[in-house]
Amino acid sequence: MLKVKNLSVAFGSYRALQDIELEINPGELVVLLGANGAGKSTLFRAISGLIRPSAGTIEYNGKTITGQPAHQVVRYGISQCPEGRQLFPMMSVEKNLLLGAYARRKDREGVRRSLRLVYDLFPILQEKGHLSAGSLSGGQQQMVAIGRALMSAPQLLLLDEPSIGLAPLVVKQMFETIQRINEAGTMVLLAEQNANMALKISHRGYVLENGRVVMHDKSEALAGNEEVKKAYIGG
Amino acid sequence: MDLFAQQLVNGLTLGSIYCLVALGLTLIYGIMEVPNFAHGHLYMVGAYVTFFAMTLYGLNYWLSALLAGVVLAVLGVLMERIVFHPLRHAPASNKFIAAVGAMMFLEALARVLWGSDFRSIPVIYDKVFTIGTLRITEQRLIVIIAAIFLMIALNLFLKKTIIGSSIEAMAQNRDGASLVGINVNNVAMLTFAIASILAAGAAALAGPIFLVFPSMGALIIMKAFVIIVIGGMGSIPGAVLGGYVLGITEAMGASYISTDYKDVVAFLVLILILTIKPTGIFAKGVR
Ligand SMILES: Nc1ncnc2c1ncn2[C@@H]1O[C@H](COP(=O)(O)OP(=O)(O)OP(=O)(O)O)[C@@H](O)[C@H]1O
Numbered sequence: 321m322l323k324v325k326n327l328s329v330a331f332g333s334y335r336a337l338q339d340i341e342l343e344i345n346p347g348e349l350v351v352l353l354g355a356n357g358a359g360k361s362t363l364f365r366a367i368s369g370l371i372r373p374s375a376g377t378i379e380y381n382g383k384t385i386t387g388q389p390a391h392q393v394v395r396y397g398i399s400q401c402p403e404g405r406q407l408f409p410m411m412s413v414e415k416n417l418l419l420g421a422y423a424r425r426k427d428r429e430g431v432r433r434s435l436r437l438v439y440d441l442f443p444i445l446q447e448k449g450h451l452s453a454g455s456l457s458g459g460q461q462q463m464v465a466i467g468r469a470l471m472s473a474p475q476l477l478l479l480d481e482p483s484i485g486l487a488p489l490v491v492k493q494m495f496e497t498i499q500r501i502n503e504a505g506t507m508v509l510l511a512e513q514n515a516n517m518a519l520k521i522s523h524r525g526y527v528l529e530n531g532r533v534v535m536h537d538k539s540e541a542l543a544g545n546e547e548v549k550k551a552y553i554g555g
Numbered sequence: 556m557d558l559f560a561q562q563l564v565n566g567l568t569l570g571s572i573y574c575l576v577a578l579g580l581t582l583i584y585g586i587m588e589v590p591n592f593a594h595g596h597l598y599m600v601g602a603y604v605t606f607f608a609m610t611l612y613g614l615n616y617w618l619s620a621l622l623a624g625v626v627l628a629v630l631g632v633l634m635e636r637i638v639f640h641p642l643r644h645a646p647a648s649n650k651f652i653a654a655v656g657a658m659m660f661l662e663a664l665a666r667v668l669w670g671s672d673f674r675s676i677p678v679i680y681d682k683v684f685t686i687g688t689l690r691i692t693e694q695r696l697i698v699i700i701a702a703i704f705l706m707i708a709l710n711l712f713l714k715k716t717i718i719g720s721s722i723e724a725m726a727q728n729r730d731g732a733s734l735v736g737i738n739v740n741n742v743a744m745l746t747f748a749i750a751s752i753l754a755a756g757a758a759a760l761a762g763p764i765f766l767v768f769p770s771m772g773a774l775i776i777m778k779a780f781v782i783i784v785i786g787g788m789g790s791i792p793g794a795v796l797g798g799y800v801l802g803i804t805e806a807m808g809a810s811y812i813s814t815d816y817k818d819v820v821a822f823l824v825l826i827l828i829l830t831i832k833p834t835g836i837f838a839k840g841v842r
Pocket residue numbers: 331334336354355356357358359360361362363403513
């Protein structure tokens with residue numbers, strides 16, 4: 321399980337995150353709601369070790385991982401599908417996926433199994449396996465990004481706005497897939513601006529505003545909350 | 556026609572050397588996003604190592620080349636650690652300055668240690684093949700073939716091995732690479748090692764044809780820089796194509812225009828290509 325305690329991140333004098341308290345328990349799918357600039361990606365980047373927090377700790381399975389570099393964090397079982405996908409655009413889809421398993425490349429059998437799993441989740445990727453990732457449509461690239469994150473066989477998957485820019489029908493499929501990944505035993509932290517569907521599939525949620533957690537509760541409760549409705553569900 | 560074929564062979568020889576040096580420069584550019592201007596000076600050190608291994612220690616040509624590769628790999632890694640690693644979060648201009656500093660340091664060091672004399676690596680392979688009126692020396696043939704061999708080996712390493720892929724992954728997306736578990740530090744060192752080995756290879760191959768002297772790196776780095784600009788910064792096929800194009804153009808320019816203008820040709824080609832295609836021939840996607 322993941323425990324974020326008192327976490328703050330600063331860019332120069334700008335405090336992007338302040339005293340964040342957040343946890344994810346085994347089996348949970350947790351949603352992180354927040355408007356543009358609330359600090360969702362910053363929190364993800366801090367958890368993954370892409371940026372160093374200015375204060376606070378991140379604990380994973382009882383071990384403090386604060387300040388560990390990103391290439392190490394993925395080896396602890398935390399994998400991120402980042403904002404903007406961050407694919408290797410000139411490499412084939414399959415190579416992108418295989419590189420997703422870079423940290424466990426010696427486990428050839430396991431890597432093959434993960435690739436099978438990803439192709440089962442996203443059959444279109446197998447069809448497009450030999451095309452360069454950069455040539456795919458936005459939705460398909462998003463699938464590659466999620467697939468790549470899954471290739472490390474994570475226990476905790478961080479998904480930073482995976483539905484952004486996708487057609488409504490594809491968004492629905494995407495959420496179903498995320499739910500399926502979670503039901504198969506992977507903890508998920510999902511950042512979303514579009515709260516409606518995210519709250520339907522998640523167990524709990526946090527609301528981030530200006531770098532602070534302003535609310536956290538069971539998802540049904542958040543979905544029924546007037547402020548949340550007004551700010552994130554639209555109506 | 557005879558002259559043309561002869562100059563084509565000369566151009567291919569020169570181009571092979573350019574390719575190897577430019578490939579290293581472009582690989583490093585890919586991960587550092589700054590051209591390492593000291594790369595040509597690694598080439599220079601490679602030439603000296605080969606020279607001394609042969610003349611002082613009597614090693615045979617190929618062992619000397621191998622030794623140059625090993626020494627340069629170590630030197631490349633040291634350069635990455637000492638010069639560029641401390642600047643990894645610094646703005647590009649700082650890295651530029653550091654690269655120029657490393658360049659001046661190596662050149663001065665070479666003058667102090669080895670003097671400013673021109674030397675030449677002994678020619679072992681001095682047979683001359685004649686096909687009609689075309690004359691090819693054995694050494695030039697070796698240059699052309701060995702360069703192709705090295706480039707194929709590099710390509711296989713980058714495309715077929717997962718470790719090699721990590722270099723390209725980092726060049727294409729740094730955050731993406733870190734998130735999948737690629738250690739940015741290791742990749743940086745690996746890339747410098749490989750680029751330096753290619754430079755050593757180029758130097759050992761070119762050594763018996765051209766001269767060895769402390770400032771030999773300055774000229775070749777200008778050429779290699781032109782090549783990667785022509786080919787698209789960071790592009791591997793671009794460096795290969797650009798290397799051959801420049802080598803052949805220079806050889807043709809030397810014989811059809813004037814040897815005096817040989818080195819100007821590179822820059823004319825640069826201006827011409829950038830006028831037609833400002834992003835270079837194989838530009839990486841818009842960043
Ligand atoms: N590297 C950085 N340097 C300076 N400021 C930054 C940096 N990264 C993020 N910020 C700032 O931190 C704040 C939070 O940004 P963040 O990207 O975490 O928001 P977000 O919740 O992910 O927003 P979005 O929904 O638009 O992705 C923003 O005001 C942003 O401008």
